[in-house]
Amino acid sequence: MKRITRKLLEGVAGVRAAAAFLLAALLLWQLVTSTGLVKFYVLPAPSTVLEAMARFRGELGEEALATLTVALAGFALGTVAAIAVAMTLTYSRLVRTAVYPLLLALRALPFIAIIPILVVLMGTGYEPRITICAISTFLTTLVNLMRGLRSADGEVEELMHTLNATGMQRLLKVRVYAARPYLLAALRISASSCVIEATVAEWITGDSGLGYLVQISGYTFQIGLMWAAIVVASALTLALVGVITLIEKVAMPWAPQAPGAGAAV
Amino acid sequence: MADRRDREGIVVRDVTMTYERRGITTTAVDGCDLIVPKGSWASLLGPSGCGKSTLLKILADIVRPTSGIATMDELTPAEARAARIFALVSQQSVMLPWRRLAENVELGLEVAGVSRRERRARAREAIELVGLSGFEKAYPHELSGGMRQRGAIARALTLRPKFLLMDEPFGALDELTRERLNFELIQILEETGATLLLVTHSVSEAVILSDKVAVMSPRPGRIVHVASLPFGHHRTPELRDDPRFVAAERELRHALGSGGAPDAAAPPEPAAPDRALVAG
Numbered sequence: 391m392k393r394i395t396r397k398l399l400e401g402v403a404g405v406r407a408a409a410a411f412l413l414a415a416l417l418l419w420q421l422v423t424s425t426g427l428v429k430f431y432v433l434p435a436p437s438t439v440l441e442a443m444a445r446f447r448g449e450l451g452e453e454a455l456a457t458l459t460v461a462l463a464g465f466a467l468g469t470v471a472a473i474a475v476a477m478t479l480t481y482s483r484l485v486r487t488a489v490y491p492l493l494l495a496l497r498a499l500p501f502i503a504i505i506p507i508l509v510v511l512m513g514t515g516y517e518p519r520i521t522i523c524a525i526s527t528f529l530t531t532l533v534n535l536m537r538g539l540r541s542a543d544g545e546v547e548e549l550m551h552t553l554n555a556t557g558m559q560r561l562l563k564v565r566v567y568a569a570r571p572y573l574l575a576a577l578r579i580s581a582s583s584c585v586i587e588a589t590v591a592e593w594i595t596g597d598s599g600l601g602y603l604v605q606i607s608g609y610t611f612q613i614g615l616m617w618a619a620i621v622v623a624s625a626l627t628l629a630l631v632g633v634i635t636l637i638e639k640v641a642m643p644w645a646p647q648a649p650g651a652g653a654a655v
Numbered sequence: 656m657a658d659r660r661d662r663e664g665i666v667v668r669d670v671t672m673t674y675e676r677r678g679i680t681t682t683a684v685d686g687c688d689l690i691v692p693k694g695s696w697a698s699l700l701g702p703s704g705c706g707k708s709t710l711l712k713i714l715a716d717i718v719r720p721t722s723g724i725a726t727m728d729e730l731t732p733a734e735a736r737a738a739r740i741f742a743l744v745s746q747q748s749v750m751l752p753w754r755r756l757a758e759n760v761e762l763g764l765e766v767a768g769v770s771r772r773e774r775r776a777r778a779r780e781a782i783e784l785v786g787l788s789g790f791e792k793a794y795p796h797e798l799s800g801g802m803r804q805r806g807a808i809a810r811a812l813t814l815r816p817k818f819l820l821m822d823e824p825f826g827a828l829d830e831l832t833r834e835r836l837n838f839e840l841i842q843i844l845e846e847t848g849a850t851l852l853l854v855t856h857s858v859s860e861a862v863i864l865s866d867k868v869a870v871m872s873p874r875p876g877r878i879v880h881v882a883s884l885p886f887g888h889h890r891t892p893e894l895r896d897d898p899r900f901v902a903a904e905r906e907l908r909h910a911l912g913s914g915g916a917p918d919a920a921a922p923p924e925p926a927a928p929d930r931a932l933v934a935g
Contacts, residue, residue, distance in 0.1 A: 545749045552715050552743045554736050555766045563762070567753040644753040644794045 434613045439621060442614030449603065449615075454622050456599040457592065460516055461584040461630070464523020468580065471524070472531035473573075480539045480565075481557075493532060501526050501587060505594050519591035519599070526587055527580040531573065538572025539565045571645070574638045581630040589623055600626075662729050664850055665691035665714065665818065670723030672709050672876075683709040684720070685875035691867065693728070693817075696844065696851040696888075698861035698868045700907060706876020707854045711822050714852065715743045727818050727850075739767060741818035742811035746826045748803035750795035757782065757791035760809045767814070774813075781809035784843055801832040808840070812847065819844070821853045825860065834892070837863045841890050858911070862903045863894065870910040880910035 416436050422428055423435035430438065443450060475493075479486045501522055508518035542564045550560050592601025600623045607615040638645075672684040684706040691697040699707040712718045713725050716732035727735045735741055742763070750759045760778040769777075782788055785805040795803055804824060811819060824840075825833040837860055844851055855861050861868045862884060870880040884903055886894060894900055 545745060545747055546751065548717055548745070549743075549749045550766070551717065552736060552741075553763050553766045554739060559766055563766070564751065567751065570753075642753070644796070 431611070431613050434617055438614040439617040442612070442618040443621065446615050446618065450600075450618060450622050453598060453600045453603045453619070454626060456516075457585065457588050457601065457623065458626060460519040460588040460591070460599065461523055461581075461626070463516070464520045464588070465527050465577075465580055465584045465630075467520065468524040468527025469531055469577065472528045472535055472576075475528075476532055476535035476539060479536060490536070493529065497529050497533065502590050505591050509595055514595040514597050519588055519595060522591050523584040523587050526583055530580050530583070531576040534572040534576035535569055538569030541572065542568040570642055574634065574641065577637075578631055578634045581634050582627045585623060585627045585630065662726070664693040664695070664728070665689065665697070665852055666724070666726045667710065667714075668724045670710065670713060670720045670725055672706070672713065672718065672720045674721075682875035684713070685877050686723070687871075687876070687878050689869055689878065691850055691852055693850055694848055695866045696853070696864055698853045698855055698865040699871055700855055700858065700861040700868050700911070701871030701876075702856060702873060702911070705871040705873035707871050708822050709876065710871075711743075711820050711852065711854050714818075715741065715820050735818070739814060740816060741820055742814050742816035744804075744807050744811050744819070744821045744824045746823040748800070748807040748827075750803055750806060752795050755792050755794055756787065756798065756806050759795065759806055760813060763810055763814045777813045778809070781812040782806075784812060784846070785809045786839065801828050801836065804828065804836065805839075808843070812843065815847070816849055819849045819851045821851065823854055823856070826855070826857075833857075833860070834863075838890070838892055840864065841888070845888055858904050858907050859895070861907065862900060863890065868903075868907060870907060879913075880907075882906055882910070 419433075420436050423430070423433055423438075479490055505518060505522055508521050512518045512521065542560075546564055546568075547560075550564060555563070588599065589601035589604070592599035593605050596602055596605065600619045603619040604616055604623075607613075607619065667687055667689040670684055670687045671682065673680055673682045675681075687706075687710060689697070689699075689710075699710060701707045709718065713720050714727065714732055714735075716736045725732055727741060730738060730740065751762065754762070757775075757778055760782055761774045764774045764777060779788075779791075782791060785808050787802060787805055787809065790798065790802065795806075798806065804827075808824070825836050828836065841864065851864065853861070853864055855864075866884055866886075866888075868882045868884065869878045870882070871877065872879045882903060885899065886897075
C-alpha cells in the first residue's frame with residue numbers, strides 16, 4: 391500500500407498543473423459567455439451549469455445512479471462472460487475454430503444500432519440497456535483476453551515444459567498473469583464505453599438515467615441542466631476509469647508503471 | 656558392469672535432425688555422437704547456426720530428433736524430463752516478471768509439488784550459492800542481466816539436477832561478468848557434482864568450463880573435433896595463465912577455423928521447429 395500512496399503523491403504534482411489549466415479554460419469560457427457574444431443556448435456560462443448542478447442535484451444524483459447501475463451491471467456481466475468464454479476457447483480447439491471467427495465478426499456490429507431491437511425484445515426498462523453494455527464489454531474483453539492468454543512467450547513455455555508442468559499449472563502460474571495487463575486494458579476501455587452506451591440507450595428507452603435527462607432538458611430548453619447532466623456523465627466515466635487504474639496498481643505490483651499493453655479496441 | 660557405466664551420463668548416438676521449411680530440407684544436426692561421462696563437464700563449441708543448440712534442445716525434450724538416440728542415465732529425454740533429472744538454463748534468463756526473485760527460484764519446486772517449507776529452504780540455499788542473498792524480494796526488472804542469470808541458475812539448482820544443460824547461459828553478459836560467473840559456476844558444479852553440457856561460442860569459456868570440448872561445424876551440423884582437457888575440477892582464474900590453457904585455446908580455434916565458416920557469415924540458427932513439442 392505504501393507504494394500506491396507514493397504513486398498517488400507523485401501524481402499530485404501533475405494534477406496541480408492540469409487543475410491550473412482547467413481553471414484558466416473555465417475563466418476564459420466564463421468571460422466569452424458573459425460578454426453576450428455567444429448565445430446561452432449555444433454555450434451556457436460555466437456559472438449557469440454550476441447553478442443548474444446545485445439546483446437539480448437531487449435529480450442529477452438519481453439519474454446518475456440509474457446510469458451507473460446500468461453501466462456497472464453490464465460491465466460486470468460482460469466481463470464475467472468474457473473470462474468464462476476466453477478460458478473455454480483457449481482450451482478447446484474445436485470450440486475456438488467454430489465460434490471465435492463469428493465472435494470476431496460480431497465486433498463489426500454498430501452496437502448502438504441494435505438498441506431499438508433490444509427495446510422491442512425486452513421493453514424500456516433496465517434490461518436492454520444492461521444488455522447492450524454487457525455485449526460490448528464482452529466482445530472487447532474477450533478479444534483482449536484471448537490475446538493475453540496466449541501472450542506468454544516461447545521461452546517461458548519452454549521453461550514450463552522442461553519443468554514438466556501440467557496444463558493447469560501453466561494456466562495458473564503463467565497465463566493468468568501474462569493475461570492480466572490485457573484484461574485490465576480491456577476493462578479500462580469497457581468502463582468508459584459502458585457509460586456511453588448506457589447514456590445512448592437511455593435516449594432511446596427514455597425512462598431514466600443521465601441520457602434521458604439530457605434529452606428531456608433539451609426538449610424543455612433547460613440548457614444549464616442539459617450541460618450539467620453531461621458534466622456528471624463525464625465525471626462518472628472518469629471515476630470508473632480511476633477505479634480501474636487503482637485496481638491495475640493493486641493487481642500488477644510487478645509492473646514498473648501501468649503499461650498500456652496491447653489493447654485492441 | 657563396465658558396460659553399464661558406459662551408458663550412464665549423457666549419451667548421444669548418431670543423432671540427426673532435419674526439417675523442411677518452404678520445401679527446403681535443412682539438416683541442423685548430422686550424425687552426431689557424444690558421450691559425457693557422469694559428473695564430467697562438456698561443451699559444444701561452434702559458430703551460430705551449427706546446430707549445437709538443437710542438440711541441447713533434443714536432450715531437453717524440446718525437439719525430437721529425426722533419427723538417433725539421446726539418453727541421460729539411460730533415460731530418453733522425455734523420461735528424463737518426467738523424472739526431473741535435468742535442468743535447462745537458456746541464454747535469455749527466463750524469469751516470470753510477476754514473481755519476485757525467490758518466487759522465481761522456487762518455481763521448479765512448486766511445479767514439482769514440493770512442500771512450501773522445503774521450497775523456502777532450498778530456494779534460500781540456492782540463492783545463497785549464486786550470491787544473490789538480500790535480493791529475494793526484488794522483481795526481475797529490478798535486477799541486472801547478470802543477477803537474473805544467476806537467478807535462473809539458482810532455479811535450476813533447486814531441483815538438484817543430475818544434468819545441467821546450459822544454452823549460452825552467459826552469452827548476453829559483458830565479458831567481465833561472464834568470466835566471474837564462469838568461475839562461480841565451477842564452484843557450484845564442484846559442490847553439486849552435476850554433469851554439465853554447455854553450449855557456447857566462446858572458446859575460452861569452453862576451455863574454462865570443460866573436461867571435453869566438442870567442436871561443431873555448420874550446415875550440416877557435425878562434430879568435427881573433440882578435445883580432452885586435463886585441468887581437473889578445481890579451477891581458479893589463474894588457470895588462464897597456464898600454458899596448457901593457451902595451447903587448448905589454440906587447438907580449438909584451429910579446429911573451428913578449419914571446420915566451418917566464420918561466425919559473422921553464419922545465418923541465425925533456424926528456429927522454426929524448436930517449439931514443436933511445446934506448443935499446444
